[in-house]
Amino acid sequence: MDNPEAPINTVRMEHESDILIIGGGLNGPALALALADQGFCVKIIDALPANARASDDFDGRSYALALASQRLLAALGLWDHLCDNSQPILEVKVTDGRAGEGPAPFMLHMHHGEIEEGPLGYMLEDRFLYRALADAIAAHPAITLISGRTVTDQETDATGATITLDCGEQHCARLLAGCDGRRSGTAQRAGIRRQGHDYGQTALVCAIEHETPHNGIAHQFFMPSGPLAILPLPGRRTSIVWSTTTEEATRINALPDAGYLEVLKPRFGSFLGTIRLAGKRFTYPLDLTLAERYVVPRVALVGDAAHGVHPIAGQGLNLGLRDVAALAEVLTEARRRGEDFASLSVLERYQRWRRFDSTVLALGMDTVNMLFSNDNSLLRLGRDLGLGLVNALPALKRRFIREAAGLAGDLPRLMQGRPI
Amino acid sequence: MQTEENTTDPAELAKFEAMAAEWWDPDGKFKPLHMLNPCRLDYVTSQIADWFGRNLSDTGPLKGLRILDIGCGGGLLSEPVARLGATVTGADAAAGNIPVARIHARAQGLDIDYRHTTAEALAAAGEQYDVVLNMEVVEHVPDPQAFLDVCARLLGPGGLMICSTINRNPKSYLMAIIGAEHIMRWLPKGTHDWRKFITPDELFEKLQAAGLSPIDRKGFVFNPLAWSWSLSDRDLSVNYVTASVKPA
Numbered sequence: 001m002d003n004p005e006a007p008i009n010t011v012r013m014e015h016e017s018d019i020l021i022i023g024g025g026l027n028g029p030a031l032a033l034a035l036a037d038q039g040f041c042v043k044i045i046d047a048l049p050a051n052a053r054a055s056d057d058f059d060g061r062s063y064a065l066a067l068a069s070q071r072l073l074a075a076l077g078l079w080d081h082l083c084d085n086s087q088p089i090l091e092v093k094v095t096d097g098r099a100g101e102g103p104a105p106f107m108l109h110m111h112h113g114e115i116e117e118g119p120l121g122y123m124l125e126d127r128f129l130y131r132a133l134a135d136a137i138a139a140h141p142a143i144t145l146i147s148g149r150t151v152t153d154q155e156t157d158a159t160g161a162t163i164t165l166d167c168g169e170q171h172c173a174r175l176l177a178g179c180d181g182r183r184s185g186t187a188q189r190a191g192i193r194r195q196g197h198d199y200g201q202t203a204l205v206c207a208i209e210h211e212t213p214h215n216g217i218a219h220q221f222f223m224p225s226g227p228l229a230i231l232p233l234p235g236r237r238t239s240i241v242w243s244t245t246t247e248e249a250t251r252i253n254a255l256p257d258a259g260y261l262e263v264l265k266p267r268f269g270s271f272l273g274t275i276r277l278a279g280k281r282f283t284y285p286l287d288l289t290l291a292e293r294y295v296v297p298r299v300a301l302v303g304d305a306a307h308g309v310h311p312i313a314g315q316g317l318n319l320g321l322r323d324v325a326a327l328a329e330v331l332t333e334a335r336r337r338g339e340d341f342a343s344l345s346v347l348e349r350y351q352r353w354r355r356f357d358s359t360v361l362a363l364g365m366d367t368v369n370m371l372f373s374n375d376n377s378l379l380r381l382g383r384d385l386g387l388g389l390v391n392a393l394p395a396l397k398r399r400f401i402r403e404a405a406g407l408a409g410d411l412p413r414l415m416q417g418r419p420i
Numbered sequence: 421m422q423t424e425e426n427t428t429d430p431a432e433l434a435k436f437e438a439m440a441a442e443w444w445d446p447d448g449k450f451k452p453l454h455m456l457n458p459c460r461l462d463y464v465t466s467q468i469a470d471w472f473g474r475n476l477s478d479t480g481p482l483k484g485l486r487i488l489d490i491g492c493g494g495g496l497l498s499e500p501v502a503r504l505g506a507t508v509t510g511a512d513a514a515a516g517n518i519p520v521a522r523i524h525a526r527a528q529g530l531d532i533d534y535r536h537t538t539a540e541a542l543a544a545a546g547e548q549y550d551v552v553l554n555m556e557v558v559e560h561v562p563d564p565q566a567f568l569d570v571c572a573r574l575l576g577p578g579g580l581m582i583c584s585t586i587n588r589n590p591k592s593y594l595m596a597i598i599g600a601e602h603i604m605r606w607l608p609k610g611t612h613d614w615r616k617f618i619t620p621d622e623l624f625e626k627l628q629a630a631g632l633s634p635i636d637r638k639g640f641v642f643n644p645l646a647w648s649w650s651l652s653d654r655d656l657s658v659n660y661v662t663a664s665v666k667p668a
Contacts, residue, residue: 038477333458334458336477337500338500339458339461345454
């Protein structure tokens with residue numbers, strides 16, 4: 001019917017897949033599953049070789065999954081495999097501490113009994129979460145994984161996006177989803193600028209084995225040099241996320257294990273008995289990086305690619321999974337009503353939904369961190385009064401708890417335990 | 421079905437491509453329609469799926485259904501229902517819209533029969549459809565009853581008509597004319613004449629007089645906080661939509 005000579009060069013009728021996901025970390029595979037479950041055909045491009053991420057041994061990395069994130073994993077059919085290896089967080093105690101003195105009496109105590117939904121969250125080791133995601137994407141007929149390839153070029157037109165890999169291969173789809181982290185190449189190639197802030201702080205991350213049981217209690221100590229999170233893992237093991245000035249972190253990280261432990265011990269006292277290291281030690285520089293836009297025509301950014309936050313309270317992964325659930329819902333609804341699901345007007349719904357949420361959270365954590373990483377006695381008095389006040393007012397406290405469990409705000413359906 | 425107007429003159433084509441870009445720019449001249457569109461589509465697609473027993477999660481859920489979109493403009497409704505598998509005819513009395521809609525649909529890989537014609541001409545030619553989309557048109561025609569009579573003739577037995585328009589009351593005057601035309605400048609001044617607005621009861625009467633059985637009505641409600649539209653069972657005070665069927 002058509003005149004093939006007509007000067008319309010925007011036509012690309014066939015796409016090999018609906019969505020190309022750049023990044024094979026955690027958000028990428030989670031997004032692939034959420035979309036493939038809704039009938040989208042998905043391809044993941046991972047820069048790392050196939051076996052680089054899989055590790056059967058505990059390497060010390062773990063996540064504090066908010067309850068909402070756990071529900072998403074359950075909706076994706078992953079929780080049955082993860083449940084036995086997870087540790088429910090039954091209580092969170094937030095305390096203001098000072099180096100050398102150990103923690104002061106706790107100021108805010110959140111107990112899961114104060115909300116009806118269940119535990120506040122779950123601790124889960126990276127190796128189990130990654131393995132569950134990898135197995136599920138390998139088993140899903142609508143997902144293709146290309147490992148060990150980086151994207152060298154990306155182009156968009158009126159109907160889709162085409163990427164070129166380092167091997168010269170080209171792939172096209174209606175939508176490109178950048179799940180490629182805080183230094184997202186997808187964002188860069190799309191011309192999306194970022195705003196950043198370097199805290200001059202670095203997180204030291206490790207896991208310890210200890211003598212006395214943790215009883216599912218998580219602790220957050222706010223120290224003048226930065227917060228210290230003590231998060232219960234299955235068994236008598238605990239994950240430590242310890243933020244301090246980059247200078248000090250570099251010094252501490254250079255110490256041998258014994259010296260490292262000697263610095264760590266006095267910071268949180270002796271309530272877990274004798275401690276020793278379990279797994280490797282990691283350092284992560286803390287910086288905040290927000291993409292100016294989360295979407296441009298045919299491209300959407302997810303997780304750290306859109307908003308890299310630092311790992312206080314494990315919000316990075318939780319925010320990312322919230323993006324995953326929101327984007328999957330927006331795209332699925334758009335396709336159900338016959339819209340071009342990768343059009344800008346559809347993608348903007350995702351951006352409107354998520355940008356407000358994550359900017360507020362990023363700035364909120366920023367403020368919390370700056371407020372607490374400070375030894376000014378006036379600020380200290382103010383924050384102690386503040387935490388004490390929250391603790392004393394049940395309604396306010398329930399809001400805090402629901403916020404910590406990831407249940408606040410406009411929750412995507414997959415995180416409410418409902419189908420899309 | 422392609423006419424000459426969109427393939428012969430490159431300058432003309434470029435002009436229509438620019439107009440197509442305008443029609444489909446979510447922040448452009450037709451922003452209010454783009455904002456309302458997801459909500460309209462939710463209603464249209466769910467009513468069609470319910471009436472014809474289709475599941476919108478299936479691939480090509482509207483396959484086999486013949487749909488007429490009256491006043492199709494740039495194809496904001498025609499394209500989605502075509503994407504869901506329906507066989508779509510888009511009719512517009514404004515000649516300029518037709519090549520614009522064609523160019524966009526083609527770039528999207530969609531096959532839609534766009535025609536510069538009127539409901540009257542289609543009815544006179546004896547055309548009949550499973551679904552007639554009659555959205556935001558009634559308030560612009562000189563004789564709504566005569567127009568709805570013609571639309572009813574365009575439905576085959578057991579066919580479904582979705583008809584949306586604007587209610588007539590002080591609030592709708594404030595929202596649709598003062599608000600949308602004068603304050604927000606969403607629409608050009610003079611787009612609507614308040615006297616042509618129709619209450620839901622009046623519309624139901626007219627639909628019945630045209631031989632159709634009304635089966636549903638809902639409001640389109642704008643939420644300024646979420647900056648988006650949603651469907652309401654109760655609030656039909658400004659924009660609203662109805663579904664009615666032709667007896668088999």
